Amino acid sequence: MREETAISVQGVSKQFRIGEFEEDAENIVSSLIRTIKRPLTNYRKYRSLYRFDDKSGAESSDILWALRDVSFDVPRGQVMGIVGMNGAGKSTLLKILASITPPSRGRVEIKGRVSSLLEVGTGFHPELTGRENVFLNGTMMGMTRQEVGRKFDEIVDFSGVDKFLDTPVKRYSSGMRVRLAFAVAAHLEPEVLIVDEVLAVGDAAFQRKCLDKMEDAGQDGRTVLFVSHNLPAVTRLCSRAILLKEGQIIMDGTANDVVAHYLAVERDLSGSKTWTEEDGPGDGIAQLRAMRIKNTAGETIETCEIREPLGLEMEFDVFDPGRVMMVSFTVFDEQGTQVFITVETDEKWLGKPRENGRYVATAWVPGNLLGEGTFNIGAHLSTMNPLEMHYNAHQQVAVQIIDNLGPGSARGIYIGSFPGPVRPKLDWETQFLPQSVSRSAAS
Ligand SMILES: Nc1ncnc2c1ncn2[C@@H]1O[C@H](COP(=O)(O)OP(=O)(O)OP(=O)(O)O)[C@@H](O)[C@H]1O
Ligand SMILES: [Mg+2]
Structure with missing residues (x-):
């Protein structure tokens, strides 16, 4: 030895x-x-x-x-x-x-x-x-x-x-x-x-x-x-x-x-998933065909450094034209807590009827928002007014957020355990008030 x-x-x-x-x-x-x-x-x-x-x-x-x-x-x-x-x-x-x-x-x-x-x-x-x-x-x-x-x-x-x-x-x-x-x-x-x-x-x-x-x-x-x-x-x-x-x-x-x-392998949680016409979640109106977690270079990823943005992507087909639809992702942590829902806000589609065809919708989650750990992502699509759900696919793909303790994170100078499903980097402002201060004699 x-x-x-x-x-x-x-x-x-x-x-x-x-x-x-x-x-x-x-x-x-x-x-x-x-x-x-x-x-x-x-x-x-x-x-x-x-x-x-x-x-x-x-x-x-x-x-x-x-x-x-x-x-x-x-x-x-x-x-x-x-x-x-x-x-x-x-x-x-x-x-x-x-x-x-x-x-x-x-x-x-x-x-x-x-x-x-x-x-x-x-x-x-x-x-x-x-x-x-x-x-x-x-x-x-x-x-x-x-x-x-x-x-x-x-x-x-x-x-x-x-x-x-x-x-x-x-x-x-x-x-x-x-x-x-x-x-x-x-x-x-x-x-x-x-x-x-x-x-x-x-x-x-x-x-x-x-x-x-x-x-x-x-x-x-x-x-x-x-x-x-x-x-x-x-x-x-x-x-x-x-x-x-x-x-x-x-x-x-x-x-x-x-x-x-x-x-990815042992627990069958990967950063991407595709479906065929036969097995894709959906109905006669629309169908989910793929989901992906991406980095800014457009590559599919399984892990993401906590400071980096990540893209949630879904690919879906709309069969029945003329409907105003709502596209959304849900994000759950490993304990099953819903961390957030995000709803499509792209002006191009906001309140507009969709044509027949394939759509790829991406939501960018900024760096320094999610905390460390595994997050499961779901994809959802509904017609609004009257409300009709076409697919409601929870927890289909996952991403592992890791923290390599590099500079620029929300940690500041702290390196210990940092619990919580989110870890936003907030704007801090601390003022110094130049006046003499002293401790009272109290025990
Ligand atoms: N003292 C024992 N007598 C008989 N079988 C045992 C004994 N200890 C462990 N085993 C068996 O050996 C295998 C490995 O068990 P081990 O406890 O090392 O797993 P582990 O990886 O620690 O699992 P976990 O994540 O559940 O703690 C299991 O099939 C278990 O049933
Ligand atoms: Mg054990």
Whole structure:
């Protein structure tokens, strides 16, 4: 393993027997025992884990390969995302890296102090108090009591569970447990931080704190592996991502490319769609024939930088002439919130009857309007007066808005998480009033 490589995964496979659930070493005591069994010098610097050969050889039908021959290296200081559908093997991979479960084949090497936060068992012993667990976690990572002590207040402060510090962790709510676990994992200065979907738990404010903290970790040169279904978080935090499908890596590249591919192919959301005369939404009056998301160069796109304008385009046929029609697009975010409707305002057609023929209507969404994330676009057409809907095609194409943290965005100097479906860049004016001001003596 090269000096600058933090994690090296070589030919890792993992099999499960269907119907049997393998017991994970979820609690800290069992993983502590495994750790102690390993030579200590090995543990601190160089974690070379397990090489298991498949004893049975033959594949039987009740064997499930959760991971198949997975190999990759992560250089020190890289923040890498892992994406994929439910059951793709993401959590299994992280559990192997965190040595909660051994691989069936292959090897994993990790250089440096690892701290992990996985969806199952947050690495706490249920009978011990929050305080005791924090110290135990630190010890496991090879820190002294004093080192943990110096970080203790920060951890408690971040977690917000100060009132429950002397309560056994088994009495914590799942949200409280995750809060404390994330605080420990992020503050004990691991060289490698492994985080699985913790953002799904906890409230919005805490999720934001976690993302900011992970961003800090990346900027401090720590190696971070991050599994999430929160794709905007993956594109913002990670420089690189891998896409897992049925236990195999099917793509390894920049986080932007991998997320765009995942959305387009795996989730069947692409930036364009065409219909034939047979299957196009519509009726005897008009029919939808194509939809496209475009950039200013006229190319079809799947992703768009947050500062760039994007075009929503629909192509439709009008069979029955002489009608005044209303053309519109709807934009929904990933949570299903309708962000806006936009209605055709081109003077040429406003209130005018249409001829028989094909139309291409484009609405330009300015840069710095939509926030980060995936937006689903629908196309709609009606005759006005009396109102008659010809097609009402919701969520047909999608675009992923990404933020590469370049200048000129609505962020100003802020680089943390920036929630909300829209992120308009507004005209700000701040006046300075030159007068002497002083703080009153009030506490
Ligand atoms: N302990 C276990 N025993 C048996 N089968 C398991 C075990 N853990 C995972 N599996 C199986 O391995 C496959 C991969 O699961 P894994 O949890 O790694 O998926 P994932 O990518 O994390 O999915 P999700 O997005 O839903 O979290 C699944 O088919 C799952 O049912
Ligand atoms: Mg998982």
